[in-house]
Amino acid sequence: MPDLLRTLLDRSSVGPRHLTGPAPERDEFLLVATAAAAAPDHASLGPFRLIHIADATRERLADVFAAAALEAEPDADTKTIDKARERALAGPGLLAVVVDLKEHPNVPAEEQWVCAGAALQNTLLALEDLGYRAKMLSGARVRSKALRSAFDLDENAHLLGFIAVGRHQGEVRRAPRRLPEQVLSEWTPQEA
Template sequence: MPDALALLKTRRSVKPDQLQGPPPSAADLDTMLTIAARVPDHGKLVPWRFIVFEGDHREEAGAAIASAYAAKYPDASGDQIYFETNRLARAPLVVGVVSSPVESAKIPAVEQQLSAAAAAQNLLLAAHALGYAACWLTEWYAYDAQVARAFGLDDHEKFIGFVHIGRFDGTPEDRPRPKLADIVTRFEA
């Protein structure tokens, strides 16, 4: 296993259509999800959950996405509907990360949503640590009410995003990163 700093410095996103199989084993997926759940969670509310899309169920989920797309865009072409049907089939495995806030007088919903986002980030890091490549996407369907219902979300739940996981042969290109001088200030009273 790579050391922690090397792991953090080398994590990159890989586009879903560049991810190959085989998908993570059941044991690797359990490890990833266990690590994803080890996030700051003020009040121990567990305000997130995961939906795993694997095998042929990716295409079944894609049919729900395509149905929502067709409802939004009745003039959509066959090619567009085909593309939407395959949204979750681009990668060998996809995990939907769901923000599921819990009613709390002490912990605001936004803090709980940030905990869910941390779970998505931990999932990316766990996949990388196990030798997989991944990409966190929030495309239009992450915000669509019809898709949310089709995937079993309750009214108070929202997708944080979809983490696409597979294998990548090569080294992903890095993108430009901000200079610390541009993003760091020091408070002085």
């Protein structure tokens, strides 16, 4: 089987609690970003961005996650807030994923979302090819005022979520996949 297809079929998300360090180095993240930029992109609008959350800024992100939790539930107890904070601190490496929708006469928003999806997949595959495991995570908090403001998003920008990345030893728990026959069918022309 060709190497790329093998990497693609082996890809499997691993959650931050099961990841260990080290996180990718900057040059590896740059390679990953190069892979993301290789996604099909009608009119080269570049609707996808990755933002690295450095270790030194994780606590600041935890504060923002706590603020988002309070925004959703103003009476949230300490346990809920602590859990929200932990989500920002889990996983050796963390990337925020932002989709910037542009106005274009020939490229509707749905095409730009598809471009972002392809860029996300390239990102995950590149991380796996470099020997890491990763998982894309979102949650309602990504639409919170606290997070939108922390990432300085304008009205056309969406925080898709976060990619946790690190090393993983041993077996992975594989998500079910559909059979090829469930994905591929033959077109039957409809009678006029």
